[in-house]
Amino acid sequence: MKGYGKLAFLLLFLTAPAASGAATLTVAELMQMLGSVESENARFVETRHSALLKAPLVLEGTLTYRRPDRVEKHVLSPYDERITVEGGRLTLENRTQNRKKTVSISGAPGLAALIESVRATRAGDLDALQRHFALQLEGSREQWTLTLKPLDAQLARYVSQLALSGSDARIGRITVEEAGGDRSVMEISAGTSSGERAPSGKSFRSLPVPPAPPVVQ
Amino acid sequence: MSPVRGGRAAAVVIWLALVVVCAGWLYRNLSIGADLTVFLPPSTNAAQRILVSQLRDGVAARLILIGLEGENPPALAQASRELARRLKAGSRFGFVNNGDLAGAAKERELLIAYRYLVSPGVTAERFTAAGLAASLKESLALLASPAGPFVRNSLAFDPTGESRQVIEFLAPESGPEIRDGVWFSRDGTRALLVAETVAAGFDIEGQAQAIQAIRDALQATGAKGIRLLLSGPGVFAAEARATIQSEARWLSAVATALVILILLAVYRALGPVFISALPVASGLIMGIAAVSLLFGPVHGITLGFGVTLIGEAVDYPSYALIQAGRGERLADTLARIGPTLRLAVLTTIFGASAMALSSFQGLAQLGVLAIVGVGAAGMATRWVLPAITPPGAAAHKVYALPFDARAVVERFRKGSWLVAALVLAALAIVVWRHDRLWDDDLANLSPLSEAARTLDRALRAELNAPDLRHLVIARGKDRESALEASEAVAAWLRLAVERGWIAGFDVPSNYLPSRKTQESRRAALPDAEMLKRNLDLALRDSLFREGLFAPFLEAVERARSGPLLQIEDLSGSAFALKVNSLLVAADGGYAALAPLRGVTRAEDLAAAARAAGHELLDLKAESNNLVNSYRNESLRLIALGLVCIAVLLAWGLRDLVAAARVLVPVLAAVVLDVAILLLAGHKLSLFNLVALLLVVGIGLNYALFFNRPVPDPEEEQRTLLSLAVCGATTLSAFGCLAFSQTPVLRAIGVTVTLGTILSFVISAALSGKEARPKGTAKQEQN
Numbered sequence: 001m002k003g004y005g006k007l008a009f010l011l012l013f014l015t016a017p018a019a020s021g022a023a024t025l026t027v028a029e030l031m032q033m034l035g036s037v038e039s040e041n042a043r044f045v046e047t048r049h050s051a052l053l054k055a056p057l058v059l060e061g062t063l064t065y066r067r068p069d070r071v072e073k074h075v076l077s078p079y080d081e082r083i084t085v086e087g088g089r090l091t092l093e094n095r096t097q098n099r100k101k102t103v104s105i106s107g108a109p110g111l112a113a114l115i116e117s118v119r120a121t122r123a124g125d126l127d128a129l130q131r132h133f134a135l136q137l138e139g140s141r142e143q144w145t146l147t148l149k150p151l152d153a154q155l156a157r158y159v160s161q162l163a164l165s166g167s168d169a170r171i172g173r174i175t176v177e178e179a180g181g182d183r184s185v186m187e188i189s190a191g192t193s194s195g196e197r198a199p200s201g202k203s204f205r206s207l208p209v210p211p212a213p214p215v216v217q
Numbered sequence: 218m219s220p221v222r223g224g225r226a227a228a229v230v231i232w233l234a235l236v237v238v239c240a241g242w243l244y245r246n247l248s249i250g251a252d253l254t255v256f257l258p259p260s261t262n263a264a265q266r267i268l269v270s271q272l273r274d275g276v277a278a279r280l281i282l283i284g285l286e287g288e289n290p291p292a293l294a295q296a297s298r299e300l301a302r303r304l305k306a307g308s309r310f311g312f313v314n315n316g317d318l319a320g321a322a323k324e325r326e327l328l329i330a331y332r333y334l335v336s337p338g339v340t341a342e343r344f345t346a347a348g349l350a351a352s353l354k355e356s357l358a359l360l361a362s363p364a365g366p367f368v369r370n371s372l373a374f375d376p377t378g379e380s381r382q383v384i385e386f387l388a389p390e391s392g393p394e395i396r397d398g399v400w401f402s403r404d405g406t407r408a409l410l411v412a413e414t415v416a417a418g419f420d421i422e423g424q425a426q427a428i429q430a431i432r433d434a435l436q437a438t439g440a441k442g443i444r445l446l447l448s449g450p451g452v453f454a455a456e457a458r459a460t461i462q463s464e465a466r467w468l469s470a471v472a473t474a475l476v477i478l479i480l481l482a483v484y485r486a487l488g489p490v491f492i493s494a495l496p497v498a499s500g501l502i503m504g505i506a507a508v509s510l511l512f513g514p515v516h517g518i519t520l521g522f523g524v525t526l527i528g529e530a531v532d533y534p535s536y537a538l539i540q541a542g543r544g545e546r547l548a549d550t551l552a553r554i555g556p557t558l559r560l561a562v563l564t565t566i567f568g569a570s571a572m573a574l575s576s577f578q579g580l581a582q583l584g585v586l587a588i589v590g591v592g593a594a595g596m597a598t599r600w601v602l603p604a605i606t607p608p609g610a611a612a613h614k615v616y617a618l619p620f621d622a623r624a625v626v627e628r629f630r631k632g633s634w635l636v637a638a639l640v641l642a643a644l645a646i647v648v649w650r651h652d653r654l655w656d657d658d659l660a661n662l663s664p665l666s667e668a669a670r671t672l673d674r675a676l677r678a679e680l681n682a683p684d685l686r687h688l689v690i691a692r693g694k695d696r697e698s699a700l701e702a703s704e705a706v707a708a709w710l711r712l713a714v715e716r717g718w719i720a721g722f723d724v725p726s727n728y729l730p731s732r733k734t735q736e737s738r739r740a741a742l743p744d745a746e747m748l749k750r751n752l753d754l755a756l757r758d759s760l761f762r763e764g765l766f767a768p769f770l771e772a773v774e775r776a777r778s779g780p781l782l783q784i785e786d787l788s789g790s791a792f793a794l795k796v797n798s799l800l801v802a803a804d805g806g807y808a809a810l811a812p813l814r815g816v817t818r819a820e821d822l823a824a825a826a827r828a829a830g831h832e833l834l835d836l837k838a839e840s841n842n843l844v845n846s847y848r849n850e851s852l853r854l855i856a857l858g859l860v861c862i863a864v865l866l867a868w869g870l871r872d873l874v875a876a877a878r879v880l881v882p883v884l885a886a887v888v889l890d891v892a893i894l895l896l897a898g899h900k901l902s903l904f905n906l907v908a909l910l911l912v913v914g915i916g917l918n919y920a921l922f923f924n925r926p927v928p929d930p931e932e933e934q935r936t937l938l939s940l941a942v943c944g945a946t947t948l949s950a951f952g953c954l955a956f957s958q959t960p961v962l963r964a965i966g967v968t969v970t971l972g973t974i975l976s977f978v979i980s981a982a983l984s985g986k987e988a989r990p991k992g993t994a995k996q997e998q999n
Contacts, residue, residue, distance in 0.1 A: 029775050040671055052372060053760045066775055083357055088394070092362070097355060158366040178366050181935045 009057030035124025048184040110154035224694035228600035229900040239506035276798030282676040283410040284446035293408040294397035314411040316400030332379040333776035339738040346754035374768035392753035397748040424451030448673040476948035485613040493534040496597035504590030523586035532596030532943040539939035562595030564677035568858035617934040643892030656900035700731035703809035720815025725799035728792040883916035886976035903991025908968035916976030
């Protein structure tokens with residue numbers, strides 16, 4: 001008995017660090033990881049499945065992020081449309097239709113929450129995320145999935161849940177499940193990211209970031 | 218009973234009967250009016266009539282801006298919702314808005330139902346195959362945007378996005394920030410609401426009740442640490458009234474106490490003090506009764522000014538009681554000083570009679586009040602006081618000033634050349650400043666603190682509320698043509714917004730387009746068959762499923778064959794209120810009003826308005842014009858009154874030199890008074906003018922008594938004592954007002970105090986050195 005107990009203890013001792021390393025990625029750790037990114041440029045392919053459409057709509061374009069609160073989604077195909085969110089303002093610029101307008105996202109609480117799902121995750125802003133969503137994290141540092149369920153009734157009427165997955169500080173896929181059954185999946189390919197923070201917490205830029213286009217107010 | 222005694226008894230009976238009848242009439246019929254129109258010239262121009270109707274019933278005058286602060290945003294948002302709910306449930310507010318979309322369900326429903334008639338985007342091109350194809354592309358991009366989940370369900374019945382267009386058109390993005398579902402200031406520290414009172418803006422009582430209702434409602438929400446900020450014209454008016462009332466109350470208490478103390482010191486008994494109050498009190502009752510009988514409602518302003526104007530009647534009993542010799546019956550004293558007292562009363566009545574004939578009802582009311590009040594007080598002093606004053610009531614009084622008053626007057630007389638020099642200098646100042654004499658800005662008279670103004674500016678900016686100053690007016694012979702005119706206004710105002718002349722505007726046709734416009738939009742909609750064909754063509758190159766847009770086809774067909782949007786359809790929504798307040802009956806027709814926000818180029822706007830056949834109304838300038846015309850009319854009437862007084866004095870004193878001796882000191886005092894006010898940096902307002910009228914009334918009394926021939930030095934001492942007492946009581950009463958924080962009260966107090974001192978001193982300095990021949994004095998007495 002004694003020998004078995006010793007063996008069991010030894011096994012436990014040996015396996016514990018590895019097992020806990022994989023299972024105990026906490027939301028806080030994930031947020032810290034994500035929050036270390038200063039800016040990022042990436043390409044995306046988004047597929048929107050909708051009961052309104054004969055076939056899924058596929059969009060391609062680029063995503064840009066810059067700390068602390070600027071997110072830009074630039075659709076290049078099948079039309080040219082740039083949506084920029086910075087602070088509380090959303091600017092929509094459609095070159096195909098030659099339209100441009102700026103609105104305050106605070107006027108539409110559901111939309112604000114939906115935007116925060118991506119922006120706050122990208123920024124590693126746990127407070128902002130928890131204000132709008134119930135969070136559930138699975139997986140490891142290398143392969144994690146963060147599931148968001150809307151707390152906001154406005155948003156819950158339209159969106160049943162969101163899932164963001166990725167590895168380390170990179171977000172690779174965003175899935176939006178709508179209440180009506182529509183669904184969109186955005187695959188984000190690795191782009192350039194910069195400004196990963198040094199362990200000391202001091203930030204620096206390892207790669208030059210192209211200057212952001214001026215935001216139209 | 219001797220005939221004299223019988224006559225006195227009759228006087229008392231008639232007086233008592235009149236007081237009782239008047240008091241009874243007032244008790245049953247008195248209504249205090251607050252209708253500003255009685256203070257306006259009858260022949261105002263159309264712009265001023267609109268101004269007046271805006272001041273009275275206009276929506277801007279009924280808006281109360283509300284801010285809640287002092288808690289975290291969720292608590293403030295909660296309080297905002299709860300407050301809005303309670304105010305809507307009550308009966309004092311026609312409309313409450315806190316930005317909560319849940320509260321605007323009725324409005325959204327209306328806009329969506331009538332979108333094809335209300336949206337400015339409805340044109341024939343939009344419903345061609347090409348137009349629909351473009352709309353479908355737009356809809357697809359929208360579906361794929363972050364807004365996609367939210368608009369998905371509306372795409373099937375509204376692929377051209379007309380509902381969105383209408384909502385964006387009516388609620389431009391410049392609205393206040395929304396946090397936690399309700400309006401907030403940009404910094405997030407203040408929840409914002411707008412409430413429109415049912416009570417009109419001029420109904421200060423109604424406004425005060427509405428304000429109390431807001432306070433009560435917030436209290437009832439149980440929110441503890443929340444500070445309530447209120448602003449708006451009604452709030453200002455109610456606050457101003459409260460300030461004036463509370464100040465007037467304690468200032469008049471102090472003044473009354475001082476006057477009673479002075480009278481007690483002179484009479485050394487309570488009886489004469491009480492008796493002194495009777496003539497002016499009965500005069501006030503009869504004066505108000507007369508105004509009420511002749512004009513119906515008595516305006517609050519008439520009452521306020523009127524009480525000031527007949528204030529000189531307080532002095533009448535003093536002249537009689539103090540001038541009575543040792544052991545002299547009051548009846549005999551009054552017989553002696555009767556002619557002088559009569560002139561004192563008549564000069565005031567003549568001065569006021571010019572006013573009573575004014576075409577401005579407010580001025581006429583003031584005139585009648587002064588005539589009847591002063592006349593009644595004078596007659597009561599002359600005929601009733603001797604009858605009701607017990608013999609020896611004033612036996613303990615003081616008979617002379619504690620110093621040699623005659624020597625003082627003598628010294629004043631030596632300084633008459635100095636008075637002449639000062640008056641000339643004062644005249645020079647008045648002439649030099651003649652173009653800067655008047656304060657043309659009404660706002661300077663408002664007792665608002667700078668803090669209140671700052672708060673109003675802040676709330677107004679955060680809420681994007683109209684600035685209450687500029688309006689564009691377009692007229693039509695009926696409601697329909699006024700709506701068409703409103704659309705014409707909107708067309709050039711949109712250009713003005715693009716050019717940066719204004720930040721924004723509101724017009725009634727936004728909420729209720731004219732029939733013509735609605736019909737042309739309806740005509741732009743294709744019939745069911747054509748629309749189906751165009752849609753099918755557009756769908757060929759689209760990702761959208763066939764058959765998806767059946768609800769759209771139905772909606773267009775319904776709009777094409779259904780009724781036009783009528784004003785009745787809007788009832789119960791915020792839009793009805795908007796339309797009714799922006800589309801008003803005026804001059805036998807209708808006027809569409811467009812309130813402007815953030816005006817930067819008023820002159821360019823006025824020119825553009827003229828070019829378009831419309832009119833830019835500057836409410837502030839117009840209201841100042843109104844006050845100016847009121848003032849000019851008052852000045853004209855006062856001048857006429859002075860001429861009447863001069864004629865009366867010449868006739869009463871039978872002597873031009875004597876008349877000049879009485880009139881010149883008063884005019885000199887008025888000129889000096891004005892010059893001193895100007896030198897002190899004040900400009901004159903209507904309130905100064907009314908105060909100057911009182912100075913004339915009081916000053917004439919001084920001058921009359923200073924110049925009354927007296928046979929012996931002892932009587933001269935008593936005359937001087939009575940003058941000193943009257944001067945001292947007036948000074949204490951109006952001196953108190955001079956310390957008021959309220960500009961209106963201060964203006965009256967300072968002007969009267971200065972004028973009293975000046976006319977007293979100048980009357981003394983210019984009074985006749987020798988008693989006139991007995992013959993003239995005898996002639997007076999009859």
